[in-house]
Amino acid sequence: MKKILNLQCINCGKEHKTSETDFVCTACGGNLEVNYDYKLISKRFSIGKLKDNREYNMWRYMDLLPIDDHDKVPNVHVGWTPLYRCKKLAKELHISNLFIKDEGRNPTGSIKDRGSAVVVARAVELDKEIIADASTGNASDSLACLTASLPMKSVIFAPTSVPEPKLVQLLVYGADVIAVEGSYDDAFELCKQTVEQYGWYSRAAGFNPYTREGKKTCAFEICEQLEWEAPDKVIVAVGDGTILCGLWKGFVDFAKLGIIESMPQMIAVQAQGSAAIKEAFDAKREVRSVKAHTVADSILVNYPRDAALAMQALEESHGFAVSVTDEEIITAIPELARKANIFAEPAGAATYAALKKLVAEGKIEHDESVCLIIGGNGLKDTDSALKAVQTADIIPANMNAVRQELKKKGLI
Numbered sequence: 001m002k003k004i005l006n007l008q009c010i011n012c013g014k015e016h017k018t019s020e021t022d023f024v025c026t027a028c029g030g031n032l033e034v035n036y037d038y039k040l041i042s043k044r045f046s047i048g049k050l051k052d053n054r055e056y057n058m059w060r061y062m063d064l065l066p067i068d069d070h071d072k073v074p075n076v077h078v079g080w081t082p083l084y085r086c087k088k089l090a091k092e093l094h095i096s097n098l099f100i101k102d103e104g105r106n107p108t109g110s111i112k113d114r115g116s117a118v119v120v121a122r123a124v125e126l127d128k129e130i131i132a133d134a135s136t137g138n139a140s141d142s143l144a145c146l147t148a149s150l151p152m153k154s155v156i157f158a159p160t161s162v163p164e165p166k167l168v169q170l171l172v173y174g175a176d177v178i179a180v181e182g183s184y185d186d187a188f189e190l191c192k193q194t195v196e197q198y199g200w201y202s203r204a205a206g207f208n209p210y211t212r213e214g215k216k217t218c219a220f221e222i223c224e225q226l227e228w229e230a231p232d233k234v235i236v237a238v239g240d241g242t243i244l245c246g247l248w249k250g251f252v253d254f255a256k257l258g259i260i261e262s263m264p265q266m267i268a269v270q271a272q273g274s275a276a277i278k279e280a281f282d283a284k285r286e287v288r289s290v291k292a293h294t295v296a297d298s299i300l301v302n303y304p305r306d307a308a309l310a311m312q313a314l315e316e317s318h319g320f321a322v323s324v325t326d327e328e329i330i331t332a333i334p335e336l337a338r339k340a341n342i343f344a345e346p347a348g349a350a351t352y353a354a355l356k357k358l359v360a361e362g363k364i365e366h367d368e369s370v371c372l373i374i375g376g377n378g379l380k381d382t383d384s385a386l387k388a389v390q391t392a393d394i395i396p397a398n399m400n401a402v403r404q405e406l407k408k409k410g411l412i
Contacts, residue, residue: 016032018066241304297381
């Protein structure tokens with residue numbers, strides 16, 4: 001691929017050709033980052049060409065993706081999700097502009113569809129027959145969906161704690177599920193060992209660098225939907241760290257091409273019980289494994305696999321990390337739904353919980369524009385949502401009972 005200069009190790013700096021490895025550094029085993037030839041890309045990629053492009057999905061940014069053949073991309077509409085401007089909620093929070101990027105509108109209800117789309121396209125180009133992943137649900141759901149109609153098997157290593165709606169998606173799309181009695185980290189290691197032993201392709205975040213390349217298209221869309229500008233702050237929930245550094249890579253790409261002039265400050269949101277990156281960033285040390293526990297399964301990670309690049313994104317953007325409690329996350333689910341019409345899974349609602357906390361602490365200026373990334377749809381985990389709402393009482397099927405219920409609710 002001429003548009004790619006190399007794959008560079010973030011640890012030792014070794015540069016690899018795309019034909020040498022698809023996963024990690026051959027010298028030290030470190031994560032790789034895709035480096036592009038921006039001078040070459042700028043000859044065919046511009047604001048003008050984007051304005052003329054009627055392909056409203058993530059593949060409108062093909063020139064900035066590690067895929068050569070349009071015919072190899074999955075036949076599923078991924079991307080170009082809505083960016084809502086929430087004027088009423090912004091006024092309530094006393095900030096200038098609040099935007100919410102609803103990634104729950106992707107095919108399987110998650111931003112992970114973006115990463116899977118690029119990885120699957122890459123696997124098709126390489127004529128791979130089996131692709132594996134370890135996930136708490138969203139990433140694997142997206143992989144199962146995007147490979148469903150292809151002559152390619154998806155093998156999923158899933159911890160038994162995966163919420164039932166996410167497990168159902170895997171089964172409906174026909175994935176081969178390996179249920180692991182253990183944590184996400186246990187499933188990740190088993191997936192990694194299996195891929196290495198049998199020569200399968202891997203989608204795993206923090207192992208396959210191309211997942212970040214898919215997720216950065218979310219940042220491209222935000223800039224385009226804001227008329228070629230980036231917001232002042234971008235708030236994103238963080239587990240492995242791949243979404244955070246992927247988004248940052250997108251803003252960096254657009255800045256290097258001269259499409260945007262100013263860069264956003266990245267804010268990482270972690271659950272208080274799963275805050276390995278926040279603890280490391282605040283203490284200015286390397287990330288250490290934690291015994292993670294949180295209701296937000298999408299960010300339930302003991303050891304973040306893309307921690308180094310996530311920390312780098314926070315440093316380069318002059319950003320910071322914040323943690324929220326499970327109670328704050330659960331409370332945020334119905335509040336966000338009722339104030340912004342968006343039903344978010346716990347990890348997505350965590351960004352709204354963090355926004356409220358940051359406003360209260362004076363860490364967001366009144367004249368700043370803020371963008372929340374809602375990474376997944378609330379239907380992914382209805383059990384968590386039910387903890388925050390009152391279910392309806394069952395009444396007899398007669399109008400007298402209806403009147404009594406309406407009176408109790410203050411409706412008549």
